[in-house]
Amino acid sequence: MPTLPKLPKPPQIGLLKGLGVTLKTMLTPSTTQQYPHVKPALPPRSRGVIALMEENCTVCMLCARECPDWCIYIDSHKEVVPPKEEGARARTRNVLDRFAIDFALCMYCGICVEVCPFDALFWSPEFEYSTYSVRELTHEKEQLRVWMNTVPPPPELDEGADIPKEIEEGLKAARKAAEQAAAAAAPAEPAPGQAQTKAGGAAAGGAAQEEDIHVEAQVDQEVFDQLIAEGKSERVARAKAKAAYVRKEKARIRAERAGEGS
Amino acid sequence: MESLFDVGPLALSIGIKLLVMIGFFLTAPLVAGYMEHKVLAHQQDRLGPMEAGIGPIKHGVGQLVADGAKFLQKEDIIPAAADKWVFAIAPGVALIPALVILIVIPLGPGVFGVDLPAGVFFALAVSSVSVLGVLMAAWSSANKYSLMGGIRAAAQLIAYELPLVLGAAAVVLQAGTLSLVGIVEAQAEFRLFGIVPMWYVLPQAVGFLLFYVASLAELNRPPFDMPIADSEIIFGHMTEYTGIRYAFFMLAEYAGMVVLSAIATVLFLGGWYILPGVPPPAFDLWFIPGEVVAGLIGVGVTMGKILSLVFVMIWFRATFPRLREDQLQRMSWLVLIPLGLLNIVVIAIAKVFA
Numbered sequence: 091m092p093t094l095p096k097l098p099k100p101p102q103i104g105l106l107k108g109l110g111v112t113l114k115t116m117l118t119p120s121t122t123q124q125y126p127h128v129k130p131a132l133p134p135r136s137r138g139v140i141a142l143m144e145e146n147c148t149v150c151m152l153c154a155r156e157c158p159d160w161c162i163y164i165d166s167h168k169e170v171v172p173p174k175e176e177g178a179r180a181r182t183r184n185v186l187d188r189f190a191i192d193f194a195l196c197m198y199c200g201i202c203v204e205v206c207p208f209d210a211l212f213w214s215p216e217f218e219y220s221t222y223s224v225r226e227l228t229h230e231k232e233q234l235r236v237w238m239n240t241v242p243p244p245p246e247l248d249e250g251a252d253i254p255k256e257i258e259e260g261l262k263a264a265r266k267a268a269e270q271a272a273a274a275a276a277p278a279e280p281a282p283g284q285a286q287t288k289a290g291g292a293a294a295g296g297a298a299q300e301e302d303i304h305v306e307a308q309v310d311q312e313v314f315d316q317l318i319a320e321g322k323s324e325r326v327a328r329a330k331a332k333a334a335y336v337r338k339e340k341a342r343i344r345a346e347r348a349g350e351g352s
Numbered sequence: 353m354e355s356l357f358d359v360g361p362l363a364l365s366i367g368i369k370l371l372v373m374i375g376f377f378l379t380a381p382l383v384a385g386y387m388e389h390k391v392l393a394h395q396q397d398r399l400g401p402m403e404a405g406i407g408p409i410k411h412g413v414g415q416l417v418a419d420g421a422k423f424l425q426k427e428d429i430i431p432a433a434a435d436k437w438v439f440a441i442a443p444g445v446a447l448i449p450a451l452v453i454l455i456v457i458p459l460g461p462g463v464f465g466v467d468l469p470a471g472v473f474f475a476l477a478v479s480s481v482s483v484l485g486v487l488m489a490a491w492s493s494a495n496k497y498s499l500m501g502g503i504r505a506a507a508q509l510i511a512y513e514l515p516l517v518l519g520a521a522a523v524v525l526q527a528g529t530l531s532l533v534g535i536v537e538a539q540a541e542f543r544l545f546g547i548v549p550m551w552y553v554l555p556q557a558v559g560f561l562l563f564y565v566a567s568l569a570e571l572n573r574p575p576f577d578m579p580i581a582d583s584e585i586i587f588g589h590m591t592e593y594t595g596i597r598y599a600f601f602m603l604a605e606y607a608g609m610v611v612l613s614a615i616a617t618v619l620f621l622g623g624w625y626i627l628p629g630v631p632p633p634a635f636d637l638w639f640i641p642g643e644v645v646a647g648l649i650g651v652g653v654t655m656g657k658i659l660s661l662v663f664v665m666i667w668f669r670a671t672f673p674r675l676r677e678d679q680l681q682r683m684s685w686l687v688l689i690p691l692g693l694l695n696i697v698v699i700a701i702a703k704v705f706a
Contacts, residue, residue, distance in 0.1 A: 105672070109668075109671050111671070112395040112667060112670045112671045113667070115394070115395050115396070116394040118397075120393075120397050120398060121397065124399075124402065
């Protein structure tokens with residue numbers, strides 16, 4: 091039986107729906123960015139270029155060694171620094187002669203930025219450094235230092251995030267000192283006015299005193315010897331002895347002032 | 353109605369007509385082309401050309417002028433195996449009909465070259481000549497893709513010439529005249545149910561649909577662009593063309609869009625009439641006589657209608673995917689042509705009994 095030609099289905103509502111989609115797209119503003127006229131709003135951690143804070147560099151060569159494609163070139167020499175005091179030993183210091191990154195080789199992995207122990211390398215969102223020749227893509231430390239100006243400040247912490255470890259330790263130490271100062275001041279100074287607002291007033295007074303007192307750190311020989319006897323290393327012992335000296339000295343000055351006040 | 357350009361000696365009026373026609377021919381396709389650039393871009397969530405401009409006006413208004421300058425500088429390659437003379441004149445053959453049709457199209461009251469008694473017949477006959485240019489280009493290129501495109505174009509143009517003529521014939525039947533100016537005047541006098549003044553687009557809705565769809569196919573516009581389907585046969589008959597000859601083909605496409613939209617405007621949308629039954633006002637402006645003012649306003653109204661039809665062509669291009677060759681043929685022979693014949697029968701009966 092011969093097959094009859096199949097009639098096409100009549101046009102359906104989909105045709106109009108399609109027209110509706112294109113019309114709606116036409117009436118909504120385009121998302122195109124007019125790049126050379128309007129700069130893109132890049133996120134602060136964009137990997138545009140690697141900037142060098144030359145002052146922080148100690149020529150430790152970690153970045154150059156960790157670089158997977160060996161695109162960091164570092165030259166340096168040693169310089170003798172004359173001793174500060176008469177008769178002391180002269181020190182040597184590394185001076186950076188050349189720090190260059192070949193961005194034709196760089197694969198923007200960021201390992202050098204991660205590995206730098208002295209915060210000398212940073213990511214910058216700057217990206218407009220294309221050149222007409224591959225050779226011009228090797229940028230020296232002068233240009234890398236200029237890019238440092240485009241590095242954005244570290245991003246704000248998220249709301250409810252933990253305080254960074256360093257700041258938290260510092261705050262803890264300051265609070266502890268304030269409490270100690272308050273505890274030291276409270277029996278020595280039973281002032282009628284301060285008695286009512288004991289906790290708040292004492293903390294404020296302690297903080298105010300903290301700013302006044304300045305003690306030049308010295309090693310407390312007694313504590314040092316004791317710590318050495320306990321088997322602590324010399325470095326730890328010296329640091330702890332210094333801290334102990336400062337604490338003792340501050341407590342002494344506070345007691346003196348309290349005596350004068352009463 | 354007399355043409356406004358019939359002033360003084362014959363040579364002078366012919367000169368004026370040629371100047372106006374060529375001026376319109378060189379500007380209207382540019383406007384349509386710019387519109388296609390921008391409308392298509394925005395419908396695809398792009399911006400389109402933004403840089404090239406004329407003076408301080410940017411947004412790509414000068415893009416087509418720049419493109420034209422670029423095409424002029426490009427090398428004009430004629431393939432070694434090509435039939436050189438045919439290859440060279442094919443773009444002209446595709447382009448000239450659009451220019452010739454402009455003679456009979458009324459853009460405003462009195463703004464036309466000549467009011468031919470058989471204007472519709474002349475316009476449709478001449479527009480079919482551009483097919484010849486396509487076939488010449490396809491055959492002479494000595495390229496299999498060009499030839500495939502040419503054969504597809506031939507099949508498509510035979511299939512869609514019929515609905516185009518059937519749609520126009522129904523209008524002629526209703527208006528009772530073949531003259532394009534006469535059809536505009538007849539539409540002004542037409543009253544729907546004897547009361548509401550209305551253009552032919554409403555009583556002739558089927559005819560308008562047929563004419564519009566068929567003119568899209570005649571122009572090889574998407575969704576009927578099988579003959580130049582670039583994903584299958586490179587660019588059909590234009591594959592081997594470069595430089596200014598290629599630009600001629602592109603110009604022919606945009607001129608064709610404008611010309612066929614102009615014919616549709618005259619046949620179905622009331623030509624230069626601002627609203628059904630409302631002609632452009634004729635008042636004296638300083639030293640300009642009222643006739644000329646009305647003619648200028650009429651040209652503006654006609655251009656507005658032409659450009660809205662061109663807009664819909666662009667809109668279709670952005671929206672609909674290309675038809676397959678068999679779907680294309682089936683749509684014409686099994687749907688549009690029977691519909692056109694039925695339309696003529698219905699219109700004829702209505703004409704006799706009204």
